[in-house]
Amino acid sequence: MIRIQARTEPSTLMKFASPIIAIALTLLFGCLLFSAIGKDPIQALHVLLIAPLSDSYNIGEMFVKMGPLLLCAVGLAICYRANMWNIGAEGQLLAGALGGSAMALYFIDSESVMALPITLLAGIVSGMLWSAIPTFLKLRFNSNLILTTIMFNYIALYLLIWAVHGPLRDPQGFGFPESALFSDATLLPTLFEFSRIHLGIVFAVLAGFIGWFILSKTHLGFQIRVLGADEPAAKYAGFNSKKLSWFVMLFAGALAGLAGVSETTGPIGQLVPNVSPGYGYSAIIVAYLGRLHPIGAILAAVFMAILYMGGDLAQIEMGIPVAVVSMFQGVLLFFLLACDFFINNRLTLSNQATN
Amino acid sequence: MQADERLRQNGASTLNKQQTASRLELIDITKQYPGCLANDSINLCLQPGEIHALLGENGAGKSTLVKTIYGVVAPDKGDILWDGKEVTIKSPSTARDLGIGMVFQHFSLFETLTVSQNIELCLSQKHLDNIGDLASKIRQLSEEYGLNVDPHKYVHSLSIGERQRVEIMRCLVQSVKLLILDEPTSVLTPQEVSGLFDVLRTLSKEGCSILFISHKLHEVTEICHQATILRGGKVVDTCVPSEETPASIAKMMVGDLAEQETQYTKKEGTHTLFSANKLSLPSKQPFGTSLKNIQFELKAGEILGIAGVAGNGQDELMAIISGEDHRANKTSLSLDQMYIGHLSAGDRRKLGMAYVPEERLGRGAVPDMSLTENTLLTHSTGFIKNGLVQWQEAKEYASRLIKKYNVKCHGEFSEAKSLSGGNLQKFIMGREIGQNPKLLICAHPTWGVDVGAALAIHQALLDLRDQGAAILLISEDIDELFLLADRMSAICDGHLSPQVKTQDTNIDQIGQWMAGTFIDTQRELTQETQS
Numbered sequence: 001m002i003r004i005q006a007r008t009e010p011s012t013l014m015k016f017a018s019p020i021i022a023i024a025l026t027l028l029f030g031c032l033l034f035s036a037i038g039k040d041p042i043q044a045l046h047v048l049l050i051a052p053l054s055d056s057y058n059i060g061e062m063f064v065k066m067g068p069l070l071l072c073a074v075g076l077a078i079c080y081r082a083n084m085w086n087i088g089a090e091g092q093l094l095a096g097a098l099g100g101s102a103m104a105l106y107f108i109d110s111e112s113v114m115a116l117p118i119t120l121l122a123g124i125v126s127g128m129l130w131s132a133i134p135t136f137l138k139l140r141f142n143s144n145l146i147l148t149t150i151m152f153n154y155i156a157l158y159l160l161i162w163a164v165h166g167p168l169r170d171p172q173g174f175g176f177p178e179s180a181l182f183s184d185a186t187l188l189p190t191l192f193e194f195s196r197i198h199l200g201i202v203f204a205v206l207a208g209f210i211g212w213f214i215l216s217k218t219h220l221g222f223q224i225r226v227l228g229a230d231e232p233a234a235k236y237a238g239f240n241s242k243k244l245s246w247f248v249m250l251f252a253g254a255l256a257g258l259a260g261v262s263e264t265t266g267p268i269g270q271l272v273p274n275v276s277p278g279y280g281y282s283a284i285i286v287a288y289l290g291r292l293h294p295i296g297a298i299l300a301a302v303f304m305a306i307l308y309m310g311g312d313l314a315q316i317e318m319g320i321p322v323a324v325v326s327m328f329q330g331v332l333l334f335f336l337l338a339c340d341f342f343i344n345n346r347l348t349l350s351n352q353a354t355n
Numbered sequence: 356m357q358a359d360e361r362l363r364q365n366g367a368s369t370l371n372k373q374q375t376a377s378r379l380e381l382i383d384i385t386k387q388y389p390g391c392l393a394n395d396s397i398n399l400c401l402q403p404g405e406i407h408a409l410l411g412e413n414g415a416g417k418s419t420l421v422k423t424i425y426g427v428v429a430p431d432k433g434d435i436l437w438d439g440k441e442v443t444i445k446s447p448s449t450a451r452d453l454g455i456g457m458v459f460q461h462f463s464l465f466e467t468l469t470v471s472q473n474i475e476l477c478l479s480q481k482h483l484d485n486i487g488d489l490a491s492k493i494r495q496l497s498e499e500y501g502l503n504v505d506p507h508k509y510v511h512s513l514s515i516g517e518r519q520r521v522e523i524m525r526c527l528v529q530s531v532k533l534l535i536l537d538e539p540t541s542v543l544t545p546q547e548v549s550g551l552f553d554v555l556r557t558l559s560k561e562g563c564s565i566l567f568i569s570h571k572l573h574e575v576t577e578i579c580h581q582a583t584i585l586r587g588g589k590v591v592d593t594c595v596p597s598e599e600t601p602a603s604i605a606k607m608m609v610g611d612l613a614e615q616e617t618q619y620t621k622k623e624g625t626h627t628l629f630s631a632n633k634l635s636l637p638s639k640q641p642f643g644t645s646l647k648n649i650q651f652e653l654k655a656g657e658i659l660g661i662a663g664v665a666g667n668g669q670d671e672l673m674a675i676i677s678g679e680d681h682r683a684n685k686t687s688l689s690l691d692q693m694y695i696g697h698l699s700a701g702d703r704r705k706l707g708m709a710y711v712p713e714e715r716l717g718r719g720a721v722p723d724m725s726l727t728e729n730t731l732l733t734h735s736t737g738f739i740k741n742g743l744v745q746w747q748e749a750k751e752y753a754s755r756l757i758k759k760y761n762v763k764c765h766g767e768f769s770e771a772k773s774l775s776g777g778n779l780q781k782f783i784m785g786r787e788i789g790q791n792p793k794l795l796i797c798a799h800p801t802w803g804v805d806v807g808a809a810l811a812i813h814q815a816l817l818d819l820r821d822q823g824a825a826i827l828l829i830s831e832d833i834d835e836l837f838l839l840a841d842r843m844s845a846i847c848d849g850h851l852s853p854q855v856k857t858q859d860t861n862i863d864q865i866g867q868w869m870a871g872t873f874i875d876t877q878r879e880l881t882q883e884t885q886s
Binding site for chain 2: 222
């Protein structure tokens with residue numbers, strides 16, 4: 001009989017090593033998979049992981065993808081540290097894109113210097129609003145946050161699709177479901193001449209550090225950690241768990257909303273139906289890969305962005321379906337959770353109950 | 356008393372007769388855990404019909420030893436002889452087959468099943484076939500031993516004392532020859548305790564050996580024939596408890612460390628600091644206890660003790676007073692002439708209330724956080740500037756707490772879960788007292804804490820009282836309440852008894868109050884005043 005036994009002292013070293021082990025196992029799995037579909041596994045891994053870093057354009061694109069991933073992941077990491085299972089970063093991102101775009105279109109003929117900040121703010125507020133509704137439902141009616149945030153992802157998606165087909169569609173756009181191109185006054189400035197890297201990546205890295213600062217330096221962050229680690233203790237100490245829940249959810253919503261509006265005012269430059277290739281979902285994996293630590297999330301976001309880039313390249317160069325990226329993400333999360341399980345537990349083989 | 360005498364002679368004579376075959380003999384039992392030698396060459400011998408006490412501070416190795424006997428833990432070294440034959444007890448089911456039964460401190464009964472279903476669950480098919488009709492067997496044994504167990508009652512409807520008797524019944528049904536009881540009296544009223552002792556004496560007369568773990572020394576001197584005292588995993592002494600006093604046994608347990616002071620000075624409070632006024636509240640949980648018309652006053656500079664058997668509304672009362680449950684009417688609670696019924700726990704703390712909860716790990720302290728962080732859990736004044744935590748100062752304060760209260764740990768960076776129960780309790784106590792509270796609510800302060808740590812905790816409470824704080828002490832340990840409290844009260848089924856000065860009452864009266872005898876008279880009184 002196989003029994004699961006909790007380890008008395010899980011290794012601290014292993015807790016930090018677990019993402020590395022999970023990545024290694026995922027790559028091993030990738031090799032087997034590529035061999036099975038008749039592709040050279042070494043070449044495939046090279047295209048997936050090394051090629052994205054091979055020239056400055058690709059590196060720039062990598063940072064473009066890293067921005068929204070990291071913004072969402074920092075917010076999620078803080079939510080998860082407080083035991084708030086927010087799966088709604090995708091919806092909050094789309095809400096931010098939608099709200100920000102509406103504002104950007106309002107400023108379409110403006111040259112005001114305030115146009116961009118107000119547009120960004122509109123995106124942030126939209127994201128917060130989108131996370132506020134499930135939070136309210138949870139705190140008021142004790143609804144399941146996981147379910148409501150997932151549902152709100154779909155509501156946001158279809159609201160966005162409706163908007164680009166209806167009120168926000170470009171009148172001169174020959175009926176394509178796209179908004180008009182935003183005015184320069186509402187576009188995020190790019191950082192370098194040679195690439196599309198824009199201010200969004202700065203926001204993201206800044207968010208990582210702010211998240212770290214809140215969690216480890218402030219009393220608020222301490223209360224969040226206590227709430228997540230031991231709710232009865234937070235109650236006993238008299239922490240206001242509602243206030244803390246509101247804070248983490250609105251913070252996550254704001255960052256996801258900023259990610260959304262940075263996409264439309266950054267690399268895309270207009271509102272389109274497919275703003276996000278699932279950044280909000282991938283950010284969940286980024287948050288976990290970064291050990292729910294905002295600084296860890298920065299490293300994890302780099303890896304995930306490379307994988308996104310590599311997926312595109314693998315499709316172009318080797319004809320590998322782009323779905324391989326989603327599969328890699330899924331397998332990675334699987335191995336990560338499995339590693340964590342074995343760090344905290346061990347299996348014992350035995351015929352009878354022994355200690 | 357005479358019966359006792361007879362019994363002891365009885366035990367002694369069986370002892371002489373069966374010199375060759377002890378019921379159980381342990382030889383050189385040794386068990387090493389990582390970083391801790393839990394049992395170090397322990398020898399122990401139990402005769403048929405003997406009631407044997409196993410004594411020791413927390414962490415002395417009692418649990419490990421009984422778990423070894425019951426087959427839960429495999430010893431690294433040593434032999435176990437059962438009726439003179441060497442045996443290996445591989446698992447609890449082997450132990451049960453030999454005739455060893457154990458009643459754990461925390462019962463393992465299914466609340467949604469009946470008594471007989473619960474007992475049936477742990478019996479093998481062979482056993483069941485032998486017994487035939489289980490319910491009538493239970494009834495028969497129940498009469499024989501005066502256990503008063505109804506086989507068709509659901510467990511959730513039983514009191515703690517009754518549940519314990521179900522556990523004992525479970526062992527009896529399997530015709531047990533050695534019964535192990537782990538702190539059986541800690542959850543019982545004095546009356547229930549004497550009932551339990553009657554059962555144990557009957558069992559012993561019939562030749563069943565009993566291994567009895569307890570912290571309550573006067574019980575040991577009352578009922579046990581022999582005692583083995585463990586310290587640091589070793590047998591340090593054996594004695595015949597009837598020839599000793601609780602104080603002399605306590606000394607053997609802790610070594611020369613502590614003189615147990617039997618009497619502290621009692622004080623009278625100065626002015627009313629806190630009061631509960633006609634506090635009635637339905638329970639939040641389906642199996643909880645509703646509070647009914649709770650009324651009491653607490654003076655500055657006194658300790659008010661509330662006795663009661665677990666589950667009679669203590670948890671609910673503490674949650675209401677501490678503010679974790681703030682459904683109370685604004686006017687039903689007041690602190691310093693201010694109504695606080697509507698305030699949250701955090702706001703009440705700001706007004707000078709502190710709280711030492713029953714569960715230390717997971718409520719009083721976050722298991723995975725360091726002692727520094729756990730200091731900050733409730734003690735934040737002075738360590739927060741503009742919303743930022745002053746970690747350096749908090750760290751220094753935590754290390755001062757550790758020194759002052761003699762908390763055994765590696766340092767302020769140690770995680771709370773790495774401390775033993777007693778040391779964590781000293782730390783939590785120090786943290787709460789360190790805030791100079793006006794009112795300290797304190798639940799079971801020395802439960803499961805060894806004698807040395809208990810003394811330190813008592814002293815800290817008395818010092819706080821002498822500084823003028825009001826202390827509400829809720830405990831199941833009636834001796835401790837009599838020792839510490841200046842005034843006493845009891846709680847039963849959500850009713851709170853009147854409060855009396857400790858000198859003006861005795862264990863008998865409080866014991867009856869714990870069983871609820873005051874409730875009817877109180878109800879009549881309120882009806883009279885209403886009409």
